[in-house]
Amino acid sequence: MHKELKKIVASKYNLQGLKKLVSGQLPNPDYVLNKIGGRIEALNEIKYDSHVASCIQSRKSGVLSHEWEFTEGTDQSVAPGFLKDLFDRLNLPGIISEILEAPLLGYKVLEIIWREENGYIIPVDIIGKPSEWFFFDELNICRFRNSSNVKGEILSPRKFFVVQHNATYNNPYGEALLSKCYWPVFYKKEVVKFWATFCEKYGMPFIWASVPFGSDTDDMMNKMEDLKQDGIVITEGDSNDNSVTLLDASKSSSPDLYSQFIGFFNSEISKAILSQTLTTEIQDKGTYAASKTHSEVRQDIIDADKRLVENCFNKLIDWVIEYNFGNIPNIPKFRLYQE
Numbered sequence: 001m002h003k004e005l006k007k008i009v010a011s012k013y014n015l016q017g018l019k020k021l022v023s024g025q026l027p028n029p030d031y032v033l034n035k036i037g038g039r040i041e042a043l044n045e046i047k048y049d050s051h052v053a054s055c056i057q058s059r060k061s062g063v064l065s066h067e068w069e070f071t072e073g074t075d076q077s078v079a080p081g082f083l084k085d086l087f088d089r090l091n092l093p094g095i096i097s098e099i100l101e102a103p104l105l106g107y108k109v110l111e112i113i114w115r116e117e118n119g120y121i122i123p124v125d126i127i128g129k130p131s132e133w134f135f136f137d138e139l140n141i142c143r144f145r146n147s148s149n150v151k152g153e154i155l156s157p158r159k160f161f162v163v164q165h166n167a168t169y170n171n172p173y174g175e176a177l178l179s180k181c182y183w184p185v186f187y188k189k190e191v192v193k194f195w196a197t198f199c200e201k202y203g204m205p206f207i208w209a210s211v212p213f214g215s216d217t218d219d220m221m222n223k224m225e226d227l228k229q230d231g232i233v234i235t236e237g238d239s240n241d242n243s244v245t246l247l248d249a250s251k252s253s254s255p256d257l258y259s260q261f262i263g264f265f266n267s268e269i270s271k272a273i274l275s276q277t278l279t280t281e282i283q284d285k286g287t288y289a290a291s292k293t294h295s296e297v298r299q300d301i302i303d304a305d306k307r308l309v310e311n312c313f314n315k316l317i318d319w320v321i322e323y324n325f326g327n328i329p330n331i332p333k334f335r336l337y338q339e
Contacts, residue, residue: 024137024138024150024151025135025136025137025143025150025151025152026135026136026137026138026140026172028040028106028135028173029170029171029173030106030173030176030179031179032179032180032182032183033176033179036182039132040105040131040132040176041132042182043104043105043176043178043179043182044105044178046178046181046182046185046186047178049181049185049188049189049269051266051269051270052178052181052185052269052273055269055270055273055274056104056273058274059100059103059273059274059301059305060096060097060100060305062298062301062302062305063096063100063302063305063306063309063336064093064096064097065338066306066336066337066338067336067337067338067339068087068092068334068335068336068337069335069337070083070084070332070333070334070335071332071333071335072332083317083320083332086122086123086320087313087334089124090123090124090125090126091125095110095126095128096309098110098126098127098128099128099161099163099308099309099312100305100308100309101128101131102163102164102165102174102308103165103175103177103305103308104176104177104178104273105131105174105176105178106131106164106165106167106173106174106175106176106179107131107134107142107162107163107164107165107167107172107173107174108128108131108161108162108163109128109129109131109133109134109142109155109160109161109162109163110126110127110128110129110160110161110163110312111126111127111129111159111160112125112126112158112159112160112161112316113125113126113127114159120324121320121323121324122320122324123316123320126161126316132145133145134155134162135152136172136173137151137152140169140172141154142155142160142162142172143155158319161312161315161316163308163312165177165308177272177273178272178273180268180272181268181269181272181273184265184266184268184269184272185265185269187265188262188265188266191258191261191262191265192262194258195258195262198258274297274298274301275297275298275300275301276297276298306336309336310333310334310335310336313334314333314334317331317332317333317334318331
């Protein structure tokens with residue numbers, strides 16, 4: 001155990017991570033999550049960013065736009081249409097969308113609701129559960145967080161799907177794409193605040209009021225404030241009359257700088273979620289070769305997401321057939337395809 005403690009210190013885990021290891025809970029090694037306190041809920045919060053939401057919708061729609069079918073199994077023990085009727089009752093778009101949360105958060109747990117109907121044991125719904133409800137132990141086994149049990153509860157077999165994205169032995173929590181978007185979203189919000197301040201300060205003209213020497217500047221200030229403008233400057237001049245001038249700020253390069261800064265962060269978000277930028281951003285310059293390359297990259301991402309979905313549903317088919325028809329070889333398989 002002493003060696004394990006040294007590893008924790010060497011890998012810069014915080015005290016919270018040390019407590020988790022002692023309790024049998026494997027800390028999530030995600031660098032960003034450790035920097036922000038280990039709260040995976042923080043990754044869900046950045047989904048409210050409009051560009052992040054657009055990229056997520058674009059990635060999911062690549063799979064949701066597919067049709068589905070079953071390959072024919074060689075064994076005829078399964079009643080024709082049994083699986084199709086079963087899947088027609090499920091909310092497949094909603095379930096697929098939940099499965100595709102795994103690449104965004106690193107892992108996703110879905111609960112299968114089983115029911116007995118007409119002599120068959122069938123799934124009537126599959127519900128995605130919050131990822132923060134679950135953790136992995138030192139044996140890479142997924143457990144449910146239980147307030148009454150520090151070590152949590154092992155998930156019931158054939159009751160849950162545990163979908164992992166690019167998980168390894170050292171990191172069963174998988175690779176969370178939203179983790180790579182956290183800092184771009186954070187800094188983009190700060191830049192927008194500065195941009196809003198800039199627009200408030202320089203977008204409206206300042207009022208420059210000039211009064212004769214010895215005049216009551218406070219009286220002029222009160223009159224100018226009644227105009228409800230954003231900026232007022234009052235000076236004493238040689239003229240005997242009061243005068244008011246509007247000062248416009250011409251800083252055309254500064255707004256462009258803010259816009260380019262935000263565009264950079266949006267580009268980083270697109271690359272993190274979609275591995276390319278052309279499907280969510282219109283570039284000033286581009287070529288057919290570049291657009292074709294980006295399209296091929298997008299197709300690779302779609303194919304990888306399809307495999308996550310197909311693996312889950314094929315596992316479900318295995319369980320359904322074993323429950324109702326026994327151990328049958330060469331059973332039908334679920335497949336996503338495009339017309």
